[in-house]
Amino acid sequence: MMKAVIIDDDKKNISILKSLFEQLTLRIEVAGEAGSADEAGILIPQLKPDLVFLDIEMPYGNAFDLLDQLMPVDFEIIFITAFDEYTLKAFRYSALDYLLKPVDIDELDNAVKRAEARIGLKNINTQLSNLFYNINTTLLSTGKIAMPVKDGFDFVNLDEIISCHAENNYTIVSTNSGKKYTCSKTIKEYEELLPARTFFRIHHSWIVNANLIRKYHKEGRSGYVELTGGATIPVAYRRKDDFLAKFGFS
Structure with a gap:
């Protein structure tokens, strides 16, 4: 059973994710929820989750501010985003999982299974460093x-x-x-x-x-x-x- 934390400022989105977990009978225990980067910065070190579902856009700091604060991390991440195509390319190049809003049940199922397979590999910090670099190098090509x-x-x-x-x-x-x-x-x-x-x-x-x-x-x-x-x-x-x-x- 994977211990998970959901970070999203919209409680409706959290409820939808939980409902999808139940429909898929995924081996996930939701140990905690947070609605802002500040709350998440306190909650995650306390709960030590295996997996974090992380909304990129939050009040009072975004997902990357939070990760800067927590690095190095020892949990897998599935980002939830409404970002544009240029930024999504950066996620793909970094081999990190993301879900587009509204979350598709099949994509969620596949993302969780990939995250579960990665847990023992401990590659997340390298992937995050690559993501931060790729977000800007991808954008730089557009000026x-x-x-x-x-x-x-x-x-x-x-x-x-x-x-x-x-x-x-x-x-x-x-x-x-x-x-x-x-x-x-x-x-x-x-x-x-x-x-x-x-x-x-x-x-x-x-x-x-x-x-x-x-x-x-x-x-x-x-x-x-x-x-x-x-x-x-x-x-x-x-x-x-x-x-x-x-x-x-x-």
Whole structure:
């Protein structure tokens, strides 16, 4: 018997899942339920489930915020999502199971059986790392990147991003609409993820969109740049030559 937890902010969806379990006579014991990422972050470590049914879009933090908090995990996951085709490709490439709303009974049956077979393999953390990478690399081919918000993701056009700023192990991504996103990825991860032809790490704490640099000011040893919107960012001395070379100066 697999011990399961269901994470969904809609109690109707939880009831539907339980009803489907009964119809399929699946070997699942629902040990607990939670309606938000915060509740789930407390419940899951307490109950230590074998399997978590995880709705991606929740109030006050989404599924990926929760998993960032819990990593590494020691349970299997079946995601429940209404996401678009680009994001579903990322799930497929990562060999993780997902169910589309409304949940189909046959797909649920197959997903649970696959999860049961995977429990002893302990591959879930590698699969999750691949998922986080694939969500954004799949989107990048469309000129977008996924930014976490409390009820899911904003898909932001790359040309809207002005800068990325490191704050400890988080990164603040600023856009030309004035909106800022606090992301759990490090500045190094964004340096590797964003296309180098457009984004340049100008300082150990800053990545800027080269297309949105309005002016370079020669001041001190290395100077600073002025971006669209008026923000000014220092150029690190050891990055100055590479920065100038990018624009044809040396």
